[in-house]
Amino acid sequence: MIAERGIAATRIADVAERAGTSPPAVLYWFDSKDELLTEALAHEEGRFRAQLVERLDGTSASERVAILIDASCGGSDWRLWMELWTRALHDREAGRTRRELDRLWRREIATTVEAGQRAGEFAQADAGEVAAHLASFLDGLAVQVALGDPEMPIERMSELARQMAERLLDCSLPAPEGYGDEVLEAVA
């Protein structure tokens, strides 16, 4: 609901309708609209991480980087994070949440980079620097994709991010899987 209409335009009545119930019923489970929105975003974040952990299990560093990029491209709806960003601009609590999520995400990348360096798969470079580079680049690309920029289809995002990682780490990454119709459709 949030991804479709945006936080600002999402009414309790919309959520209720989607859930096949009534506005007061929604407020029976959530104390307020604000709490509902906050929990929705937290839930999505949890879903994303869980899916990521599963995919990362028992893989090489190169594969991991490829998976992280891949997950960025299609694993979650960037519209949600963009909503969180603008929320974070004016809401202290949302700001804290956002910073924490980003810190974890960059750390995930940095840790993987370091592992790859120890395994000799990647060139020596400051892992934190690489993580900052890659994370920012992915954010920027995702904005274009989420906004349906004709010059930035999701395949190009994937390709550019991949090139960037290979350049930063001086390595070769395994090929990404294609994107299923659901993902392509969600982006469109």
Add this chain to the structure above:
Amino acid sequence: MIAERGIAATRIADVAERAGTSPPAVLYWFDSKDELLTEALAHEEGRFRAQLVERLDGTSASERVAILIDASCGGSDWRLWMELWTRALHDREAGRTRRELDRLWRREIATTVEAGQRAGEFAQADAGEVAAHLASFLDGLAVQVALGDPEMPIERMSELARQMAERLLDCSLPAPEGYGDEVLEAVA
């Protein structure tokens, strides 16, 4: 006003108060709140471009790239563009505007890159590709900066973007000017 409180929380009464007048007076000049917001964003965009054109006058390609990066870091309030982004997610008209602005911005970069290549200042590389890289990277960095990420002060954004450009173009860019207190404060 929009940068401070966000589009969603900006009331006509706020604008009126800031302008030292009354809500009906604001609606005398703008047909609706929506038009007011749209024109505000367009106005800021115009201001930014005008300032850019002035700074770019009579400079070498290397200087131009440095100026473009510099302008990205401090020339405008990214909070406004982030507001435009989320607006564009659900508003067809805002989406068109955003795409057009981004197209112009990438073209500005690409044109400069091509000029620099003709002048022998930059390595040969697909200018469109370089522009897409750089523009996305700047967007991503700007998000972190705008959100006050402690790991991404504006100086680091400037430094990373600069390195990225130098790497993409295999060149050396002139040093950026420091950021004045106003910019640093606006970001904080």
Add this chain to the structure above:
DNA sequence: GTGTAACTTGAATGACGGTTCAGCTTTGGA
């Protein structure tokens, strides 16, 4: 001066939507 257009205002108006409330139905245990 005086009339007119431009501009502004305080006071409604009205829609919208979160929240509350009093009571209904369902569920599950004894």
Add this chain to the structure above:
DNA sequence: TCCAAAGCTGAACCGTCATTCAAGTTACAC
């Protein structure tokens, strides 16, 4: 079977704005 708690509902309630309106004030042309 009975009863309490859990879960839900329709119908208010109420605050918050954008927007309108009728009437004022100013500025300026003649």
